[in-house]
Amino acid sequence: MKREISIFFTALMYYTRIPCPGWVVYQESYLHQATRYFPFIGWLIGFFAGLLFLAASYLFGTALGIILSMAGSILLTGAFHEDGFADACDGFGGGWTKERILEIMKDSRVGTYGVVGLILILAVKFFSLQQMVSNSMQPLVLLLLFMTAHALSRFVASTFLFTHTYVRLSEDSKVKPVAQGGEKHNFFIGAALAFIPLLTLLYFTGKPLLITVLLPLYLLKLYLGRYFTKWIGGYTGDSLGATQQVCEVLIYLTFIVLWKFT
Known part of the structure; x- marks a missing residue:
């Protein structure tokens, strides 16, 4: 049990800026196992972002509520995924060879x-959230939407550990360490944790077709997987960060469309 708690806190320590107990010591083996808690980290970030939006929008209005919610989630993760997205934009935009x-x-x-990419994806995220919350959703539904987007996007990013090869510039590279070589039980635990917010959302909204959000996510994963493999032969930590950001935005956009026609 203590080992499992340490693995969870390793995930919390690595993927967020949330303080952890002093007795938690980083171990690379724990980081590999911590993959299964990546979607649960999405629960926490999504719940915090949703709660911050509800409070801030009540006090300052919808637009400021969204901005403060986005800023809060970025601060809570230390811009971990945004940094990966920016680096991926720079790398794939400016490089023509793997090296x-x-x-x-x-x-x-x-x-x-990287700068242009960040501006565009944050702008799309802002206006997507603005469109989503304009549908007069109940507070609980909004919280579940935030949690679903953050959990599912992190799960899709983590699937690369099970389907693709980790790539580094050199064998002795220590830049941005990332979990590698996922084990099957970690995949299934992560999937269960990722789907719980979505299934709960379906229950409270009575909109079963919302589950079709999984289809565009699957297609995006296939596309990104082929793209990363074509250019660098696998994935890097920056690839995972970029995947999380793009998937999160795709979830918001898909929910907007599904909400309109269901």
Whole structure:
């Protein structure tokens, strides 16, 4: 039990800025196992973002509520995934060989592709959330929407550990360590944790067709998997961050469409 608790806190320590007990010590083996809690981290981030939106929108209005919610989730994760998305934009946008792409992604500086990419994806996220909350949803439904988006997007990103090869610039590279070589039981535990918020959302909304959000997510995973493999031969930590960000936005967009026609 203590080992399992340590694995959970390893996930919390690595993927968020939430303080952990002092006795938790980072171990690489724990990080590999912590993959199964990645969607649960999405529960926490999504719940916090949704709660912050509800409070801020009540006090300041919808637009400021969304901005503060986005800022809160970014602060809570230390811009972990946004940083990966920006690096991926720079790498795949500015590099034409595997070595050059990986070299650019390794660089901590953000280039034009990264800046433009971040502006665009944050803008799409803002207006998607604005459109979503304009549907006069109940507070509980909004919380579940946030939790579903954060949990599912993180699960899709984590599936690369089970389906693709981790790539690094060199064998001795220590830049942005990431869990590798996922085990099957971690996949199924992660899937269960990812689907719980979605199934709960279906129950409270009475809209079973919302489950079709899984189809565009699956197609996006296939596309990104082929794209990453074509250019760099697998995935990197930045690839996972980019996947999470794109999937989160795709979930919001899909929910907008499904909400309109169901």
